[in-house]
Amino acid sequence: xxxxxxxxxxxxxxxxxxxxxxxxxxxxxxxxxxxxxxxxxxxxxxxxxxxxxxxxxxxxxxxxxxxxxxxxxxxxxxxxxxxxxxxxxxxxxxxxxxxxxxxxxxxxxxxxxxxxxxxxxxxxxxxxxxxxxxxxxxxxxxxxxxxxxxxxxxxxxxxxxxxxxxxxxxxxxxxxxxxxxxxxxxxxxxxxxxxxxxxxxxxxxxxxxxxxxxxxxxxxxxxxxxxxxxxxxxxxxxxxxxxxxxxxxxxxxxxxxxxxxxxxxxxxxxxxxxxxxxxxxxxxxxxxxx
Amino acid sequence: xxxxxxxxxxxxxxxxxxxxxxxxxxxxxxxxxxxxxxxxxxxxxxxxxxxxxxxxxxxxxxxxxxxxxxxxxxxxxxxxxxxxxxxxxxxxxxxxxxxxxxxxxxxxxxxxxxxxxxxxxxxxxxxxxxxxxxxxxxxxxxxxxxxxxxxxxxxxxxxxxxxxxxxxxxxxxxxxxxxxxxxxxxxxxxxxxxxxxxxxxxxxxxxxxxxxxxxxxxxxxxxxxxxxxxxxxxxxxxxxxxxxxxxxxxxxxxxxxxxxxxxxxxxxxxxxxxxxxxxxxxxxxxxxxxxxxxxxxx
Numbered sequence: 001x002x003x004x005x006x007x008x009x010x011x012x013x014x015x016x017x018x019x020x021x022x023x024x025x026x027x028x029x030x031x032x033x034x035x036x037x038x039x040x041x042x043x044x045x046x047x048x049x050x051x052x053x054x055x056x057x058x059x060x061x062x063x064x065x066x067x068x069x070x071x072x073x074x075x076x077x078x079x080x081x082x083x084x085x086x087x088x089x090x091x092x093x094x095x096x097x098x099x100x101x102x103x104x105x106x107x108x109x110x111x112x113x114x115x116x117x118x119x120x121x122x123x124x125x126x127x128x129x130x131x132x133x134x135x136x137x138x139x140x141x142x143x144x145x146x147x148x149x150x151x152x153x154x155x156x157x158x159x160x161x162x163x164x165x166x167x168x169x170x171x172x173x174x175x176x177x178x179x180x181x182x183x184x185x186x187x188x189x190x191x192x193x194x195x196x197x198x199x200x201x202x203x204x205x206x207x208x209x210x211x212x213x214x215x216x217x218x219x220x221x222x223x224x225x226x227x228x229x230x231x232x233x234x235x236x237x238x239x240x241x242x243x244x245x246x247x248x249x250x251x252x253x254x255x256x257x258x259x260x261x262x263x264x265x266x267x268x269x270x271x272x273x274x275x276x277x278x279x280x281x282x283x284x285x286x287x288x289x290x
Numbered sequence: 291x292x293x294x295x296x297x298x299x300x301x302x303x304x305x306x307x308x309x310x311x312x313x314x315x316x317x318x319x320x321x322x323x324x325x326x327x328x329x330x331x332x333x334x335x336x337x338x339x340x341x342x343x344x345x346x347x348x349x350x351x352x353x354x355x356x357x358x359x360x361x362x363x364x365x366x367x368x369x370x371x372x373x374x375x376x377x378x379x380x381x382x383x384x385x386x387x388x389x390x391x392x393x394x395x396x397x398x399x400x401x402x403x404x405x406x407x408x409x410x411x412x413x414x415x416x417x418x419x420x421x422x423x424x425x426x427x428x429x430x431x432x433x434x435x436x437x438x439x440x441x442x443x444x445x446x447x448x449x450x451x452x453x454x455x456x457x458x459x460x461x462x463x464x465x466x467x468x469x470x471x472x473x474x475x476x477x478x479x480x481x482x483x484x485x486x487x488x489x490x491x492x493x494x495x496x497x498x499x500x501x502x503x504x505x506x507x508x509x510x511x512x513x514x515x516x517x518x519x520x521x522x523x524x525x526x527x528x529x530x531x532x533x534x535x536x537x538x539x540x541x542x543x544x545x546x547x548x549x550x551x552x553x554x555x556x557x558x559x560x561x562x563x564x565x566x567x568x569x570x571x572x573x574x575x576x577x578x579x580x581x582x583x584x585x586x587x588x
C-alpha cells in the first residue's frame with residue numbers, strides 16, 4: 001500500500017518529463033522538416049536556373065506556358081487593377097475631403113497603386129490563378145507517371161516542365177503588373193472624376209507632382225521576385241505531389257498559400273531595401289502630400 | 291521500321307557481360323521497406339517476366355532498372371556500368387537505349403498521339419520533321435493503331451489504344467531493353483492478347499530484351515522465357531529471399547512451393563483471414579497511439 005502511494009509522485013514526474021520530451025521532439029521534428037523543405041526548394045531553384053542557362057528553350061515548349069500565364073490572365077488582372085483603383089478612391093475620398101485635399105486624391109491612389117497594391121495584388125491573383133494551376137497540372141503529371149515518362153525517355157523534367165513556367169512568370173508577371181497599374185490608375189481616375197466630381201486637371205497635376213519613375217520601377221522590380229517565387233514554389237509543390245486526387249488538391253492549395261506568404265515576406269524586405277535605396281538616391285526625401 | 295539516328299551511337303552489348311545486373315538491391319521509402327537484397331541478371335535477347343501480388347515491389351524493381359528510383363543499398367549495372375556512378379547527362383543518354391511502357395501509358399495529356407510518339411525522336415535525334423512523321427506513322431501501324439489517332443489527344447482514346455500508343459512511343463528509338471509495367475492490366479481478354487502478341491513481336495527484333503511486370507498468368511505463360519516471382523517483404527522471414535521462384539513457365543507450373551502455387555492457381559486460401567488479422571493489428575496500434583496522445587494532452 002505504502003509503495004503505491006510513494007510511486008504516484010514519481011509517475012507524475014515521469015509523465016511531465018515525458019510530455020516535455022515529446023514537445024521538444026515535436027519542435028525538433030518541425031525544425032528539421034522546415035530546414036529540409038527550404039533546402040529542397042533551394043536545390044530545385046538552383047537546378048531550374050541551371051537548366052535555364054544551360055540550354056535554350058524550344059519555341060513550341062515555351063509558347064503554351066506564355067499563353068497560359070500571360071494571355072489567359074489578362075482579363076482577370078485588368079479587372080483586379082480597375083477595381084483596386086476605384087476602391088482606393090472610395091476609401092480615401094472622405095478623409096481627404098475632411099482635410100480639403102480632395103484634389104490630391106490622384107497622388108495617393110496612384111502612389112499606392114504603383115508602389116504597393118498593384119504589384120502585390122496582381123501577384124496574389126496570379127498565385128491563385130497561375131500558381132495553383134501549375135501545381136495541379138504538374139501534380140497530375142506526377143501522379144499519372146508523365147514526369148517519370150519524361151525521365152525514362154532521357155529528357156529532363158525540370159527543363160521541359162519547370163523552366164518554361166519559370167520564364168513565363170518571370171517575364172509576364174511584371175508585364176501583367178504594368179497592366180494592373182494602368183487599369184488601377186484608370187479606375188481611380190474614372191471614379192474620382194465621374195462619381196466624386198474631382199477636376200481632372202488637378203487630379204493629374206497632383207499625381208505627376210508626387211510620383212516619379214522610381215516609384216513605378218520599384219513596383220515592377222518587386223514583381224520580378226514575386227513572379228519567380230510563384231513559379232518556383234508552385235512547380236516544386238507539383239513536382240513533389242502526393243498520390244491521389246487529395247495529393248493534387250493539397251499541392252494546389254499549398255502552392256497558393258506558400259506563394260502568398262512568400263510574396264508578403266518578399267514585399268516587406270524588398271520594400272525596406274528599396275526605401276533605403278530611394279533615400280540614398282534622393283536624400284531630401286519624398287514630397288509631403290500635405 | 292527505319293532505325294532513327296541517335297546523336298552519339300551507343301556501343302552494342304558485349305556477349306560475355308549481362309545486359310543488366312542487379313546486385314543485392316534494397317529499396318526503402320522512409321520506414322517502409324519494399325525490396326531487400328534482390329539480385330538479378332538479365333541476358334541480352336531474353337524476355338523476363340516478374341510476377342508477384344500487388345504491393346510486393348515489382349514496379350519499384352522495374353523503376354530501379356532504369357534509374358527512376360535509386361536503390362537504398364546495392365547497385366544496378368547496365369553493361370557493367372553502374373547507374374549510380376553516371377552523371378545526369380550520361381544517364382539521360384543511356385535511357386535512349388531503354389523503352390518504358392507505363393501501366394497507364396503515361397502519355398502527355400497536352401500533346402497529340404503523334405507528338406507523344408515523336409517526342410523521343412525530337413529530343414535525341416537530328417531527324418527532320420518529314421522523317422519523324424514517317425517513323426511515327428510506321429510505329430502506329432506496327433502497334434495496330436489507325437492513322438486517324440495521330441491527331442487525337444490521349445484522353446480521346448480507349449485504354450487499349452493508349453497502351454499501344456505508349457508502346458509505340460517506347461519503341462521510337464529502337465531500344466535494347468523494353469520495360470513493361472503491367473501491360474495488360476485493365477484490358478479485356480482480346481486486347482490483352484493483342485498486347486501479348488505485340489510483346490512477342492518486339493522480342494523478335496534483333497538484340498531486344500524485354501522485362502514484363504505482371505500478375506496476369508496468361509501473359510506470363512505467353513511471353514516469358516524466364517519467370518521470377520517476388521514475395522511481399524512484410525510476409526517474409528528474416529533470412530528468406532524475396533525472389534521465391536526463378537525458372538521457365540513450365541517449371542512454374544510444377545512448382546511445389548505453396549506460396550507459388552497459391553499465386554498461380556489464384557486461390558485466396560487463408561489470405562482473407564490474414565488481411566483481417568493485419569487490419570485488427572493496425573487498428574489496435576492506431577488506438578494505442580491515440581490513447582498515448584490523449585494521455586499526453588491530459
